[in-house]
Amino acid sequence: MDEKIYIITGANSGIGKAAAIQIAQQGWRVIMACRNLQRGEKARREVQEISGSDKVELMIVDMALQASIREFSAVFLAKYNRLDGLIQNAAIFDITQKQRVETGEGIERVWATNHIGPVLLTELLWEALKNSAQGRVITIASKGLLAKPFLKVDIHDPEFKSRPFSVQNAYYQSKLAQIIYTLWLAEKGKGENITANCIRVPAIPVDVEQKYAGVPEFMKKLYALKTKSAISAEQMAEIYTYLVTAKEVENMTGMYFDEKAKPVKLPRYAQQAQEIEKVMRLTMGYIK
Numbered sequence: 001m002d003e004k005i006y007i008i009t010g011a012n013s014g015i016g017k018a019a020a021i022q023i024a025q026q027g028w029r030v031i032m033a034c035r036n037l038q039r040g041e042k043a044r045r046e047v048q049e050i051s052g053s054d055k056v057e058l059m060i061v062d063m064a065l066q067a068s069i070r071e072f073s074a075v076f077l078a079k080y081n082r083l084d085g086l087i088q089n090a091a092i093f094d095i096t097q098k099q100r101v102e103t104g105e106g107i108e109r110v111w112a113t114n115h116i117g118p119v120l121l122t123e124l125l126w127e128a129l130k131n132s133a134q135g136r137v138i139t140i141a142s143k144g145l146l147a148k149p150f151l152k153v154d155i156h157d158p159e160f161k162s163r164p165f166s167v168q169n170a171y172y173q174s175k176l177a178q179i180i181y182t183l184w185l186a187e188k189g190k191g192e193n194i195t196a197n198c199i200r201v202p203a204i205p206v207d208v209e210q211k212y213a214g215v216p217e218f219m220k221k222l223y224a225l226k227t228k229s230a231i232s233a234e235q236m237a238e239i240y241t242y243l244v245t246a247k248e249v250e251n252m253t254g255m256y257f258d259e260k261a262k263p264v265k266l267p268r269y270a271q272q273a274q275e276i277e278k279v280m281r282l283t284m285g286y287i288k
């Protein structure tokens, strides 16, 4: 049996870490792509211990920075010439963020991390995905988009340079852009034996005390209420794992899945060819 190789970005916590455990438990090699060495190494040890696998590696990447993504890809490609699955899980959504922030490369941080970074990473690893028997890319959107049926990517100002910044608007715009990107990628992958699908993640409990220490009490209560009947990160990770490893979904591409691995309707805007073209022209303009 050929070894399969998977990369999971943001694998040091939450759903990404749970998916790393599950994929390692299946015996496959897992590259945990994390931005922080200490957090990453701590998580890698946990994943290794829980899964009982010795095929769990940490590689450092800051998905907000193109230079870091290029370095990560070079490190990965120096070691492996093949990639079976790329799970674009890392994202930021800091509900305490009030002001617009730019990365060291001068791009608004949410747009850079949640959308531009994943696009660049896939581009750099495309040949490796092609070299596997069947490469799969999984992107992550949010069920919260259901509450924003008229949202569009602001083609003229995706970075909130001349409109008021809201972290919610920046986050949902970046997730909508990821859906559009997935559909574009699915077309690109046809004939190359690479599939691309997007998962719609619902509210998953996070450790608010630890993650958002300064958040007002009422917001913590609101979040606890919102996630009361939520599924766990482990349950959500099962869908990631299923979509990248299961034989029965090997031919599925350009689809949008919910937390039960059920195909769901894509936002109408995201399916329009001329909108996909506009968003992807804008996106590629960011890739240096």
Ligand SMILES: NC(=O)c1ccc[n+]([C@@H]2O[C@H](COP(=O)([O-])OP(=O)(O)OC[C@H]3O[C@@H](n4cnc5c(N)ncnc54)[C@H](OP(=O)(O)O)[C@@H]3O)[C@@H](O)[C@H]2O)c1
Pocket: 009, 010, 011, 012, 013, 014, 015, 016, 033, 034, 035, 036, 039, 061, 062, 063, 064, 065, 088, 089, 090, 091, 092, 093, 113, 140, 141, 142, 143, 144, 201, 202, 203, 204, 205, 206, 233
């Ligand atoms: N939790 C929810 O309710 C929910 C709802 C809808 C969608 N989602 C989506 O589900 C995915 C996983 O979220 P989660 O709930 O598991 O949250 P999480 O525990 O906060 O995981 C996010 C991961 O992304 C990493 N990350 C953030 N910025 C990064 C960067 N610049 N470079 C590299 N890694 C970076 C984080 O690393 P650090 O530890 O270093 O920060 C963390 O490991 C995300 O795409 C999220 O948008 C989550």
